[in-house]
Amino acid sequence: MADITRRLGWRHLRSAPTAHVRHHRGGRLAHEGAGLSFWYRSLSAALSEVPVDDRELTMAFHATTADFQDVTVQATVTYRISDPETAAARIDFSIDPDTGLWRGAPLEQLSTLLTETAQQHALDTLAGSPLDEVLRSGVAAVRGRIDAGLADEPRLAATGLTVVAVRVVAIRPEPEVERALRTPTRERIQQEADRATYERRAVAVERERTIAENELASKIELARREEGLVEQRGTNARRQAEESAAADAVRAEAEATRTVRLARAEAEAARQVGEGRAQAQAAWLRVHADAEPATLHALALTRLAENVPKIDSVTLSPDVVTGLLSRLGGPAGGHDPAPRP
Template structure:
């Protein structure tokens, strides 16, 4: 909307560069162009303001597919007024000279024209397309058909309107139908997830089995090693026992040989001692045989005295002494 300033019965208009101003005074075009700024009198001026910038028109409407399913179409049409003079002549873009506000609703008329035209072409396409195909390829088909239909619509250039771009955002079925259509896909996704879970579990079981087999193989190998260790220990014990027995046998043989040698030496010594004693006894007997009786008695008394206990004192009675003296006298 243009800025209008009041000064002593005069008005000053200042417009934006995106607004095309047409100023008529007494039926003659005085000012015509975008971004104008001028003075005028409100009683003699007829003003029109036509926007020349690109404008976005968002539209949403319902359609029915070939299999009688309702869908909602969301699209956006970008347009601009390429011929402001033609648009101002066909639509009411006049503004109040005192306030600068539009007297009518020209943009709503343009929106209605574009919406009904786009909706007509979209309905024509969707009415011949099943729901499943509309959801898959309908966006591109509807966009192309709307763009072609708007480009071929004769009312748009006759009104000075140019369509810049057409975008179809989405085509959606009713919520119940959408949930029903999502169910098979969700089931497939769930089946894929379950399959992946089962495969993961199978892989885990296979890995656990491999681990168990490895553990069992390790235990078997450990048992074999323990068996070999026991056998080696037994062999070592047997070898040690055999060597100990052999050593004991050697020691016993050496001890026996030593005992035999000692016995032989003792026997030889005893024999030599006996022979020496026999020779001494023989010599002793031979000497005693050659000695007289008095000598023998003296020797016997000496030997007897050697074997008698110690006598501290000896008392001889007269009878014993007399008898001994008589025997000695007889012998003499």
């Protein structure tokens, strides 16, 4: 919108660089161009302002497919007024010289023209395709058809419009149909998920079985090794017993041999001692046989004195004294001299 200032019955207009302004005075063109600034009188001026920047037009409309399904098309058309003079001549872009506002609604007319033209081409495209094809590849087809149709539309060129770009955002069926169409896919995805779950469980069961088999194999191997260990321990114990028995036999044999040798040595020693005692006794007897009786009596008394216990006191009864005196009174003290051998 142009910026208009009032000064003493005059008006000053200052336009934006993206707005093409035409000023007619007395039926003749006084000013024309983008970004103008000039003075004028409102009673004699005829002004028009045509925007020359790119503009976005968002549209949404319904269409019917070949299988009689209703779809909603969301699209955006980017356009600009490439020939403002032609546009100003075909569409009312005049502005109030006092306020700078459009007297009509030129942009709404352009929007209606573009929307209806684009909708016509989109309807022609969607009417010849079934719903599943439209949902798969309808976006590209509709975009190409709208772009080509708007480029070839003679009314747009005669109005001074140029379509810069066409974008089809989405083509969506009715909510019930969309849910119905999603159901097979969801079921398939769920089936794939279930199959993956079953496969994962199967793999888990197989792994558990493998682990159980490994554990069982480990237990069997441990049992086998334990059996071998027990057998080896029995073999070691038997060998140890055999070695102990052999050692005991050797020790017993050695002890027996030692005992026999000791017995033989003791016997030999006893024999030698007996022989020595016998020789000494024989010698002693020979000595006594050659000795005088008095000497023998003296030796006997000496031996008797050595072996008699200690006598502290002696009690003599009359009977003993009488017998002793009777013996002493006999010839040679009461004893016959021993015969000499």
